[in-house]
Amino acid sequence: MTVRVFVPGDAAAVAVGADAVAAALTRHAPEARLVRSGSRGLFWLEPLIEVETPQGRIGFGPVAAEDVPGLLAAGLLDGGAHPLRLGRPEELPFLKRQTRLTFARCGIVDPRSLDDYRAHGGWKGLERAIALGPATALEEVVQSGLRGRGGAGFPTGIKWRTVAQTQAAQKYIVCNADEGDSGTFSDRMVMEGDPFVLIEGMVIAGFAVGATKGYVYVRSEYPHAIATFGDALTIARAAGYLGANVADGGFAFDIEVRVGAGAYVCGEETALLDSLEGKRGQVRAKPPLPAHQGLFGQPTVINNVISLATVPTILADGAARYRDFGMGRSRGTMPIQLAGNVRHGGLFETAFGMTLGELVDDIGGGTASGRPVRAVQVGGPLGAYFPRALFDTPFDYEAFTAKDGLIGHGGIVVFDDTVDMAEQARFAMEFCAIESCGKCTPCRIGSTRGVEVVERIMRGENVAASRALLTDLCNTLKFGSLCALGGFTPYPVMSALTHFPEDFAGPRLRVAAE
Amino acid sequence: MRAPEPWNPDRAAEVIARHKDAPGALLPLLHELQGVFGCIPDEAVRPVAEALNLSRAEVHGVVSFYHDFRRDPAGRHVLKLCQAEACQSMGCRSLAAEVEQRLGVRLGETTADGRVTVEAVYCLGLCATAPSAMLDGQVVGRLTPARVEALLETLP
Structure with missing residues (x-):
C-alpha cells in the first residue's frame, strides 16, 4: 500500500x-x-x-x-x-483542548479532494438543508445563535432572513475574505485547507435566501488562498455542486472570485460592495442596509468566511448542538488566532468563554522571546490593548465590549515588555490615516492630527494638554466616523493611554531593548 | 517574475475586451493590465474609461485609491515587508530599518539600479510566523536580518 x-x-x-x-x-x-x-x-x-x-x-x-x-x-x-x-x-x-467544528477538516484533508471532503462529513449540511427546504434551513441558522465572525457580531440568521423576505429578481451572496486584521489568518486557513466548506456554506446561503450568484472578495495579499479556492470552485462545478442544478436540488448557484487591491477599508462591508462594483472602496452610509440594497443595488447577504464556513456544521448536526457551546449571547465556537510574540502561535478553535489569560499564558505559552507579556491587542488594528490586569476577561462579545474592547475577527497579538505603547498608539492613528477611504472628515483628517498629537506627547510637549486633546479627538473619531475604521481606531489609542499611562508621561530615555 | 511588456494599445485592447462586459469589471481589468504592463500607464486610462463608459477621472480615482495599483513600474524585484502589529511585536521595525540601510532606500522606494522595490505591506496573514515578508510573490516567515540578507543575495 x-x-x-x-x-x-x-x-x-x-x-x-x-x-x-x-x-x-x-x-x-x-x-x-x-x-x-x-x-x-x-x-x-x-x-x-x-x-x-x-x-x-x-x-x-x-x-x-x-x-x-x-x-x-x-x-x-x-x-x-x-x-x-x-x-x-x-x-x-x-x-486536544480545542473544539473543532468549523475547522474539523482543516489540516487533515486534501483541500482539492472531493472524496476526502465527503469522507469527512462534507455536503451533509447541504443535503439536510435541501431536505428541510429554504425557510426551515434558514431558521436553523437563526436558532444556532451564529453571529458574524468578521468582527461586528451581527446575528447571521437575521441578516439572511431580511434578504429572504426582500423581493427582487436578483439576490447575491457576498463572502468577505478581505481578512486585513493583523493577527488573523483563519479565513486564509479555511480557503487553503478546506475550501469546499466555504463553497458549501455559500451554496446553503444562496438556497436559503433565494440568491443565485455568489462573490468571494479575497485580498490580493493571499495568493495561495486565491489559487486553492479557485481550484476548489472548478472541482465543485465539475461535480455539480455549483451551476444550474446544484446537487440535483433544483436550484441554481455559482460563485466567482474577485481579488482586492490592497485597501484595508474594503473589509468594511459597504466599501467592499463598492469595490466589487468596480469603484473606489468607499464606505456607504447606512441605511439602506446591504440586505435591502447591496451589491448592484440588489438584496445581498454579506458574511465573513468563517460565518459561512460554519453554516455546514450547523445544518449537518442541528442548531441545538452548535448553540450548546459558548456563553451568554456568544454561542458556538470561535477560531481564535494566537499571533505575534507568542510561544505557541496558531489557530485555537474553542467555545466562547475561555479567559484571555488562559488563552495567552496556558494555550499560547507566553511570549516567544521568553520575556514577560506586557500587552495583547485583541481584534486587529482597531482592537484594544489589554494589560495583564484584564486577563480574567472571558472571550465573549459582550465581555470584551464591557472592558472597552472587542473580539473582532478573533486575533490576539502578544507583545512582550519591550513594547512602547505610545508608539503603538501612534501607529494606530497612522494606520487609520494610510487606510482611510476619505469619505468622512473625522477619520480622514482626525487620524493625521492624531499622529501629530501622539508625537507631541512622545516628545514631551504640553503632555497633560496633549493627552486631553488626544482623548477629545478620539471621542470625535468614535462618534463622528461613518464606519469602524475611524470609529474604532480610538480603541487601541485609548486603551494604550488608559492602561499604560507611564508610556505617555513625556519624553523618556528609552532603554534600548537588548 | 515575468518582465513587463512595453505599452501597446492593441495588447491593452485585448485585455479590455476580455473584461469589459462583466459586472463591476474595473478591478479585474486593472489587475490584468498591471500584470501585463507592470503598472497602469497613463495611456491606459482613456481606453479603459471609454470601454466601461466611465469618465477618465473615475478610472484615475480607482487607480489612485488602491495601494496595489502602480502608476510606474516597480523594480525588477519587489520585497514587501509586513509592518503590521503582529510583525511589530517580533521586531519588523528594526528589520525594515536594516533593509533600508543596506539597500539605501526607504520603504516605498526602488534602488537606483532598478533592482529592488521595497514596500510596506499591512498583513500577509502569516502572523504566527512573524516577522513576515513577500518577495516576488513568494512568502517568507520567521525573518531575521541574516535571512533577509540571504534572500537579497540570491536576486539577479
Missing part, C-alpha cells in the same frame, strides 16, 4: 519551508504519496508533516528539508522514532 505523507501547502507553512520539505520527500521517497494538505494551525511546529500509519497519523515537526533523509532513515514512513516525532497530532495539548 502506498503511504500517504501530508505536507501543508498553507502559506504560513510554505513561508517557513514546507515547499522545500515536499521537494525533498519527492526526491528521497518517491514511493510515498505526497498530499499537500492545509495546516493544523500549530505554527510553531511548521512545517509539520504527517504520515498515515496503521496506528493513525503520526506528526513530525518542525521539519527542515535537510532533516528529510535522516527522518526517512529513521523509518519516517512507518512513523519511526526520531527527535522530531510528535506522535498523534490529536494528542498534542494544543489540539
